[in-house]
Amino acid sequence: MTGTGQSPRARYREQTRAEIKDIALRQLAEGGTGAVALTRIAKEVGLSGPALYRYFDSRDALLTDLIRDAYADLSAAVAEAADTLAERGGARARLQALAGACREWAVAQPHRYLLIEGTPVPGYTAPPDTLDSARAVLGPFLAAFAGAQPSAAVRPVVAQMSVWAEQDTAVGDWARGGVPAGAEGVALAGAVLVWTQLHGAIGLEVSGQFKGMGHDGGTLLTAQLDALADTFDLT
Template sequence: MTAEPAMSRRERTRSATLDEIKSTARELMHEQGSTDVRFTDIARAMGLSAPALYRYFDDRDELISALISDGFDSLGAAVAAASAPIDDADILGRWVAAAGAYRDWARDEPQRFALVLGMPVPGYSEPTEGMTTEAASRAMSQLSALFVAAAERGELRPPLIREASPELAVCQELKHEGQAELLPPESFQALLQTWAMLHGLVSLEVNGNLDWLTPQARDELFLSQVRLAALTAGLADPAA
């Protein structure tokens, strides 16, 4: 393999400044408890003028897009690292590990979680394609990979709900061309429902709606929800 050429001093300086702008924006989001960060606030925290930031990002939307892309990549890396040590044949174990990592990342990074999978940032217009959608696809494809792996091993059981709208099959083909050969529409629907069950409970917890439960109760509720999702979707054997 041909090694990539080393960056020049100017390129290294620019890359470091880009990273500093993004890390400053994340710190401000954390301090403010909001994803609605402004160029003027970032520039002030860095000791720069607001116009100076436009040498690195065309506008705030481009910065937010970069932060969302980084957030999805961070989430995807956490999920991948958690499930990697689990034997490939242990589909349920990989799902439990991945779900736990999803939860842990969201609790550790509540503002980034809100940024990538929460309410829209005020005034932000997300591009219909590009870095954010590609990063989201990379991160979320890990769940579909579990379903595909289970199907390839002949271990994906019919989901509890087997009636699926024909529209879902159309959407599946548009987003995951060729996947229907392994995942019928009802299993694709179950995949989406599995993510919804995971994300819904994690969102309730991250937003403090489950604070009335003890930490142990929240842990046990989460594990039962993860198991319920697997049973409903056909990832686990009901008799096990």
């Protein structure tokens, strides 16, 4: 055994898995999920097809690892922004900083962003734990709406989110982990509305839809979230 607690064989396995994922990410960046091909990866790594399956037993298993890694990195970026704001800044500033962290991560690596927030991969079903990963990204946004005062325009959303939190124990527990008791419906409404605006704007930007339109994606996202903050009377 080595000082890391891993045998040489275990280290080799982890290194090979990492190399496989690096190649898959490059393929993903070059041509999207359709370009991720196990046969091409095996050839580049220097393995036979059957040998590659000892590391990932299917293309879906490889995609699942890439999805988990992407969510972990994105949630870490959002958590870091949340920690920075822990001692300063109001709810509006928190909202903008968290959104900015999401956008910065996505713009830097659009292929990974589109893997988790883009068009679903045909025939692929993500494992249940990726839902928890997605909630880890959105969770820090809940606190921004803890003391919000929603306007009449969004109260129907708040009402539906309140029922959701009551009927779905996992959702209710998740929401209550970030806001005071009784604020779950408002916080969920705010977070879900953030999610739709955030990923709508970022998804269009990283897909190249804003090219030639004469505006910056960050400016547009800031304006959208400021309008949403007004709707919830965030200061």
